[in-house]
């Protein structure tokens with residue numbers, strides 16, 4: 157599959173023009189909403205896609221991530237959500253927090269459901285039955301629904317070239333079912349299925365490089381983001397929506413229940429994840445390569461800014477065992493792993509200093 | 511009579527096709543927006559033919575060549591929820607892989623149509639016909655229709671969209687055709703001009719309207735940015751049960767809709783299949799009646815006709831609709847019959863054949879309850895020869911004569 161410049165499916169090429177219906181849509185009928193960085197203006201002019209009243213835990217990173225994504229929409233959009241904390245906590249019947257169309261089908265198939273929605277809108281558009289110039293389709297899933305049980309559907313969606321922005325909110329375990337390990341759980345982290353025992357020190361395998369796996373699919377756009385670096389996240393959401401094909405956004409999403417940290421530090425923890433290069437910020441554009449962004453670019457330019465990994469780990473009880481004196485060897489291994497992955501990224505990044 | 515038909519036979523095109531192709535041609539004429547499917551023998555020809563229609567620009571359908579059947583059903587659910595007319599087809603392992611999504615498609619009340627080309631389930635792996643796959647989805651909330659030949663496969667595929675999308679129904683429909691016996695066997699099939707099919711279906715799919723309290727208005731049930739619905743919320747013990755009741759009610763109404771569509775089809779094409787729900791042969795004065803699904807009905811009817819000529823009072827009931835199950839109709843039809851043999855091409859291990867269990871339930875409240883025997887036959891594609899069919903009838907006649915059932919569960923055509 158080759159991706160050219162941005163072209164919204166079906167709008168060009170003399171297709172029948174859709175009739176514009178009588179009911180107002182909050183997001184208009186077009187896809188030209190400006191990207192707003194003035195927070196006050198944003199708060200005044202944009203309704204969040206996730207309304208108050210949801211039951212995500214106080215201080216949950218995912219709620220912030222979802223809201224931020226909503227602020228970067230360019231027009232009408234729908235969300236296909238995988239089973240997980242966000243799905244469960246935002247819709248308990250008879251309530252819903254969603255201000256845009258939303259569907260949840262099952263755990264492993266958000267990408268396949270999104271593929272079907274995208275195909276449907278294409279069919280409606282090509283036969284003059286879609287009363288919008290474009291509807292963006294967003295898949296939203298946790299790490300379990302992405303790295304593990306959902307990777308087949310995700311890979312298929314990417315390979316087939318559906319114009320879908322897939323957002324992974326990565327809280328690094330199956331939180332909805334009570335903090336079990338996933339392919340996205342980092343090494344040495346405690347979870348209820350990678351407990352810290354007298355023989356095994358938490359999870360023994362490192363985190364699967366999911367965003368690089370998506371880069372390997374040669375889709376037009378892949379990026380990483382955190383809710384702390386919100387302007388960077390806004391830009392990446394927008395680029396993902398504008399990509400002419402599948403886009404993948406990997407967002408680190410802290411979970412105070414599973415990571416064992418205070419309720420008020422979701423943003424601080426996200427900052428430290430980037431400052432320690434545990435979670436570098438980058439984007440990948442097909443045909444151009446990897447670009448470091450935001451704080452990670454600053455660190456690449458000024459390596460003195462890079463913090464030791466303890467700065468990130470020390471806020472989280474799930475790593476308590478490797479911060480104890482007996483865990484020193486594991487901590488060293490962790491640091492070496494982080495350094496190697498960071499160096500690897502520096503080697504690849506187009507905009508990293510020589 | 512035929513001259514009164516809307517589309518008399520001479521205006522229908524005869525095509526020599528196999529059962530799979532008959533389905534593919536039917537889908538081609540149904541203004542389907544999205545087809546998402548994955549190949550599996552013996553269903554593969556459907557997806558192959560349909561991809562050709564797409565490749566040649568003969569349809570405007572979006573064809574999604576998914577990476578699994580799980581995704582096929584997921585994509586159909588997404589597409590149908592977005593307001594599209596969606597179709598898929600599968601067999602055996604593919605249907606088994608879809609399992610959790612089958613319940614979601616019906617729970618969401620999405621009028622998806624699926625051709626199930628019946629094939630045995632592993633292990634041991636086997637590509638040939640039995641009904642284990644279809645029986646496996648019997649509790650999933652889908653309407654299940656079984657066809658006897660490829661003409662009926664064509665006709666029923668078109669009818670299925672009309673049944674599924676009926677506002678009183680709004681349920682997914684599975685059209686079952688026997689693997690290889692139908693899917694790979696050439697037959698002359700009469701096809702309608704495409705415009706006639708469009709007219710029959712009322713054009714493109716129109717999602718039903720429903721009142722949504724949080725929007726405070728009636729909206730089309732679909733993912734529409736102008737009326738943002740949340741489809742598929744978490745629903746706990748305080749509401750889930752109530753939300754299952756409309757499914758129960760819709761199933762109750764489906765039988766009449768299937769019958770109505772069968773009648774309409776008759777007026778359009780001159781073809782009908784019994785009353786749409788049950789297609790019976792020589793049951794009226796019969797002493798011994800066989801109940802069966804799918805293509806074996808042809809063999810059973812043929813053998814019954816031969817035996818009738820020899821003076822045996824035998825008949826055949828072919829159930830065209832397995833879900834919802836026509837309990838009352840079956841009960842009335844089999845009233846006064848001395849012995850009923852239920853032929854199941856599949857069984858529930860540790861129990862009986864699923865069709866037998868239904869017939870048993872139907873007859874329980876009958877005052878003149880016939881003797882009832884379950885014949886398991888044809889597993890893994892084992893042929894049902896006319897000689898075997900005759901044996902079954904003879905066995906049933908002997909049971910009737912004896913006045914009691916010696917063995918309730920019998921296996922036909924299996925080596926010891």
Ligand SMILES: Cc1ncc(C[n+]2csc(CCOP(=O)(O)OP(=O)(O)O)c2C)c(N)n1
Nearest residue numbers: 239240241263298299300301329330331332
């Ligand atoms: C097929 C299937 N297997 C297991 C489950 C149980 N389950 C529901 S959510 C979940 C974990 C979700 O984890 P993740 O995707 O990381 O989302 P999170 O809850 O952490 O936000 C599991 C295992 C399920 N719903 N479906």
Ligand code: SF4
Nearest residue numbers: 213216241411412413
């Ligand atoms: S368990 Fe974690 S991810 Fe789930 S709602 Fe609570 S804080 Fe958020």
Ligand SMILES: [Mg+2]
Nearest residue numbers: 298299329331
């Ligand atoms: Mg998770």
